Amino acid sequence: MEQRVHIVDAFARDGGGGNPAGVVLQADRLNSAQKLAIAARVGLSETAFVSRSxxxxxxxxxxxxxxxxxxxxxxxxxxxxxxxxxxxxxxxLLTKETIDGIRRVAIRGGRPFMEQLAPTYTEALAFPPAAGVDRIVGSLGIDSGWLATQPVVCSTGNRFLIVHLDREARLAQLAPDQDAIAAVSEALDLIGYYVFAESGGEVAASARMFAPRYGIPEEPATGMAAGPLACYLYDRLGLRRHAFLIGQGAYMQPPSPSRIMVDLQLAQHRIASLYVGGEARLRRTLAVEIAP
Structure with a gap:
């Protein structure tokens, strides 16, 4: 059976870069095993299957x-x-049905923005020994002196470890140990690490994301991690604004620079929810053969 898959770059910057995802329409006729087989054939970090709701x-x-x-x-x-x-x-104003509930999606200036939940935090002092700060810095191949603040786990729907470095040049010097990152991620029940440094100018922060626990050594744009990072910038670093630009992908090999927009929804100066969005650009359409 042949299935068409649209490869779309999300969070593209200036018409290029971004993070490619597969998009499969009219997926109602596919079972879970076929969807998994298609995702494996496509070989990208994620493929989205669109069905009626x-x-x-x-x-x-x-x-x-x-x-x-x-x-x-x-x-x-x-x-x-x-x-x-x-x-x-x-x-x-649109909505998506997922396996754990409904989320809103807003279209702003032709760009989709997805809703995320208010942030929750887990401090480094609460980490188990298998995920202590020494294990974290060792898994990144860095010195503890590179840390600007202590790592923290933040979730706006998915759990990410936020690692704050003292300057942006450090991002190019990371030497990630994927097995060690996966072990820490397992101990903390993470999607992965979001390692960042503050940037000057329009972009508030530049980041790299490692998620080997989910088979992703590194990816160029991670919307579910950029949301927690923007919350961290607001809550922990005191950047009191509601809109942030996050850069990602510039320091991976090969580079795929991405631009992620985060809009915090504030109530009495506290984050009530947030929207994360950016550009989407069709790259190509391919046909995948799977068993009927």
Whole structure:
């Protein structure tokens, strides 16, 4: 059986870069085993499967090459970007049905923005010994003196370890040990690490993301991690504004520079929710053969 898969770059910057995701339309006829097989054949970090929904604009399911996951930021942006650009959905306030509930998606200036929850934090003092700060810095191949603040786990729907470095040049000098990162991620129940440094100018911070626990050594744009980082910048570093630009992908090999926009929804100066979005650009469409 042949299945068409649209490869869409999410969080593209200046018409290039971004993080590619597979988008499969009319996925109602596919079972879970077929979806997993398609995701494995496509070989990207995530593929989004779009089906009809009776309770939301569409139903979205996300598969890595090895498993199904509840949410994926860049695949959400890719899917809704493609649907909006092809006229398959209309309006400025849309919704997605996922395996753990409904989330809102807003279209702003032609760009999709996905809703995330208010942040929760877990401090380094609460980490188990298998995920102590010494294990974290060792897994990145860095010295503890590179840390600007203590690592913290932040979640706006998915758990990420936020690692704050003292300057941006350090991002190019990381020597990640993927097995060690996976072990710490398992101990803390993380999607992965989001390692960042503050940037000057329009971009508030530049970051790298490592998620070997989910089969992703590194990816160029991670919407579900950029949200927690923006919350961290607001809550912990005192950057009192509601909109942030996060750069990612510039320091990976090969580079794929990405631009992630985060809009915090504040109530009495506290983060009530947030939206994360950016550009989506169709790269190509391919045909994948799977067993019927």
């Amino acid at each position: 009776e309770i939301a604009t569409v139903k979205l399911e996300f598969f890595t090459p090895s498993r199904q996951i509840a949410h994926c930021g860049h695949a959400t942006i890719a899917a809704f970007g493609y649907l909006q650009q092809t006229g398959a959905v209309e309006g400025e």
